[in-house]
Amino acid sequence: MSSTPPTTMPPASTAPAAVAVPATAAATTTTTTTTATTPSGAGPAVTAPERVPVERSKGINGLDKIVLREVRGSSAEVYLYGGHVTSWKNDHGEELLFLSSKAIFKPPKAIRGGIPICFPQFSNLGSLEQHGFARNRFWTIDTDPPPFPTGTPPKAFVDLILKPTDEDLKIWSHSFEFRLRISLSPAGDLMLTSRIRNTNSDGKPFTFTFAYHTYFSVSDISEVRVEGLETLDYLDNLQNKERFTEQGDAITFESEVDKIYLGTPTKIAILDHEKKRTFVLRKDGLPDAVVWNPWEKKAKAMADFGDEEYKHMLCVEAAAVEKPITLRPGEEWRGRQELSAVPSSYCSGQLDPRRVLQGS
């Protein structure tokens, strides 16, 4: 993979201000159905289909977890610690996310694997701890979230909420409400929708970076290719975040990779040749995508990661990094990712990844 000479990264600019979404009247939510009115109050209330009640139980080390089940058999698990999706299974019960066998499940360490939430800072791009603090905090179930103005809600979903504690305000002096909806579609797709609102009472805006740090389970990293990031610019974390241009026609893996691709398309495909499976990541509000595999040396250096586990995982992280997001008080930002896993007998040419990327 050759590259053009590095150029300096443009100064961080603020993304266009998010859509100012006034806080609407809370939906009247009951345990089985949700009746919502459209934000403007116009139009008929959308009565959600019968909602599948969420299961709440104690998970590893007694941490609270939620299990979502779709009637056709797919499921997902979310720990309130970190608002952290740790499992996503298809209707055959196959695990689609990677979770390290050495994951610690003990605060304040983040859970290694699944989908850590990186907020209000991605990586070390700021003064906070690596990836911010949202993944190290206890979230709560939001029993009365503001309605989603679009579409009919799915049946299997849970709404979580995170607000800063007094301790948090000492390290990041901004008030926010971070609402995270995790849902399963009838087809078993996993959707995460984040709504982050600036609730500062001092009139101050705030700026953040963000990522859904998704760990995909793969059969063998040497049999995996990523489509959709060709010809894009990226910042190489292994070369002082210098900027290069991707030359390859697809990304394959022979060594450690840690790249922030900039201005990426809304769809990215991760093809697992051996499993004949393609993950399709669709995203909205998240212009960048981080691709990370620690490979052998870094795998050995991580206490909560098996020495050989790098062979069976790949992180492709829908993110907003290059252009940090700025919200004024009252404004809300939304960032969404939808994951699906489709059979791909790619080797027979039946699945052209470009068709997947260009298809609906």
Ligand SMILES: O=P(O)(O)OC[C@H]1O[C@H](O)[C@H](O)[C@@H](O)[C@@H]1O
């Ligand atoms: O070990 P963590 O703090 O979870 O970070 C794990 C990885 O996250 C991202 O992928 C970054 O790009 C990597 O540089 C980092 O090593």
